[in-house]
Amino acid sequence: MVRRRELLLDAAIRVLGERGMRALTHRAVDAEAGVAIGSTTNYFPTREALFVAVVERVSVMERDHFDEVAVRVCPTTPAELGRALAGFVRDAVGAHRALTLARYAILVEAGHNIKIRSRLAETGSRVDAWCANWLRQIGSRDPDHAVHVLGNYLTGLILHQLAIPDPEFEPAGSITALLESLVRPGSRRPVAVDLPERTSTP
Template sequence: MAGRREQALDAAVRVLGSQGTRALTHRAVDAEGDLPAGTTSNYFRSRDALLSGILGRLLEQEKDAFAALAGEPHPVSADELAGRLGAMLRQLAGPARPMTLARYAIFVEAAHQKPMRLELLAWSRSLWSWAGEWLAALGSDRPEEHAREVLAFADGLLLHRLSRGGDGEFAPEASLAALLRALVEKPVDN
């Protein structure tokens, strides 16, 4: 069972992801988490402290998700990797939508707060290194650089889907596969 601090952070993620940054108050988090009044402010004295706590909680969850993904066998083709990334993006745009929206809101906050930005950058470097290993296995000659490009592209697809919606099926695999093939396949000399 999660402690009250984690309970408050999970509630804060839900508030942020479902109602936006303006709705994120200590009182709203207490109500969302069914916590006694004042609990959130006992753990996070300021809004900045709460935002920093949310970032830490989201990164913790992201690390767990990527650790599970990293434990799988390396993909053997661009299409296989595109399939895995596409499935992850559908999860993030569907059932995990509130958490994903909270993640993007925190990214915007990190742009204005150097300590949060540095924490996010440290995690990103780990992610680029891990993703670079998979791209190297597929033949990338610049795996970490390509990992940054692929993950930025995937984030763009996800953000576009979340912010602009769409009634049709979210099927990012073809776009991801095209990018991956362009990065890892060597041109044939004539």
């Protein structure tokens, strides 16, 4: 039963990632999975139930993929971490392209669905913790700040490559440059404080 459920959800992820949110129907998933019509409905009676299950499956799969990287990586320099993250990015736009596209479709839906937003936040916090630890290892004095800068950059980098593919895409150099700027002494600017205008003494 578990295997059939995962089979259907993996098919649903392919439908969502390759054809978009509107294409995610029970019939489309049945066809993609190569099962009898009505099979998806037996597990997920409504479209909402199907979508919520897809969100959970995507979160688990992405966490597993990231954990595979995390257990192999112990960076001591920006270049080492840059190469590791570049591999993760290449997989995101290559071998795991449909999964990544599904995630972006889910992110759009999360904008007006608080339950989905909360689920994504849970997965994101786990990834942030790993990245903050790596940034600390390569010398960041403020890993909590740096992890958000890095995360936003990687999200945009992946999205751009998915939308406008570059056949010569190689992200290691730009990721490493960003990491170097984040760990460079004094790289984070102090918060500006508005002071009252000074007046001259009469």
